[in-house]
Amino acid sequence: MTAEIDPRRQRDLEKLIAKLGLSLDLPPGIAIDWTQLHLALVDASSAEQNNQQLEFLGDAALRLAAAAFLLEAHPTMSVGEMAAVRSQLVSDRTLTGLADRYGLERYLQISSSAAGDRPGRPRRLADAMEAVLGALYLSVDDLSLIRPWLDPFFDHQTREIQQDPARQNYKAALQELTQAHYKSLPQYQVQELNQTHGDPERFAAEVWFQEQSWGKGNGPSIKQAEQAAARLAFGKLQAALEDGG
Structure with missing residues (x-):
């Protein structure tokens, strides 16, 4: 131009x-x-x-x-x-x-x-x-x-x-991985275990992808619980891809 x-x-x-x-x-x-x-x-x-x-x-x-x-x-x-x-x-x-x-x-x-x-x-x-x-x-x-x-x-x-x-945004990293290899996104299920502010295990999150649970995590907030679960899920899914899964 x-x-x-x-x-x-x-x-x-x-x-x-x-x-x-x-x-x-x-x-x-x-x-x-x-x-x-x-x-x-x-x-x-x-x-x-x-x-x-x-x-x-x-x-x-x-x-x-x-x-x-x-x-x-x-x-x-x-x-x-x-x-x-x-x-x-x-x-x-x-x-x-x-x-x-x-x-x-x-x-x-x-x-x-x-x-x-x-x-x-x-x-x-x-x-x-x-x-x-x-x-x-x-x-x-x-x-x-x-x-x-x-x-x-x-x-x-x-x-x-x-x-x-x-x-370190493992939720974004996991989303990028699943979108790149499978053209779909993970889903999160979150449960509030108690109402105590500051409790590191107040919320529990679980990552589901293709009808399979890939990771669970806890945190004082929904976001942190999802990040903890996403970190585990990312590691497992990355390993599965490297193994040809």
Whole structure:
């Protein structure tokens, strides 16, 4: 795609690239596609030509970058833990934090009605961040414009997740696994065993998938009980897949 970009918009995009720590003086054969980068920062609310397709590509680029980082930086980490950590690294919450870190909102073109929609802000920023990743990937057809600035962020986030294991989202990892291999999702059955706040076994959860129980877990909240059950289920299902089940 080729299109004329307003000089002021071009300068703003160059400022964003500088914030990411990328040089405008790139090696021969490597160039940022400024038209795609501009489009990445056009919200669907403001124009018919917008960032939705780039967001789709950026989601895949983000997952690939996170997987490559974890394999290189944490080669002894189990596949189950990698999947759980990656689910956090690519979450909307993480993407919104990343967008805020680089002040992405000031570059995003949105309609006046969307600008007033504060509850929708995190989702808009997460989508725009993915679209930026998509534009950078499309510029060079690889991750060379993404990993130099994204890896340090991944490193910081991974250390935080490892220090607080409760942030490892095994529910998301299990869902990703079953969706990828079976095109279906697990179901959870939860029972409240008592009403004592803070009791680590207040709730009991059980994961069912394809009419089979894969894991049980307890926790002081429904979410934590489901996470405990999902962690067991993920390990069992991963082992079954590796055994050809």
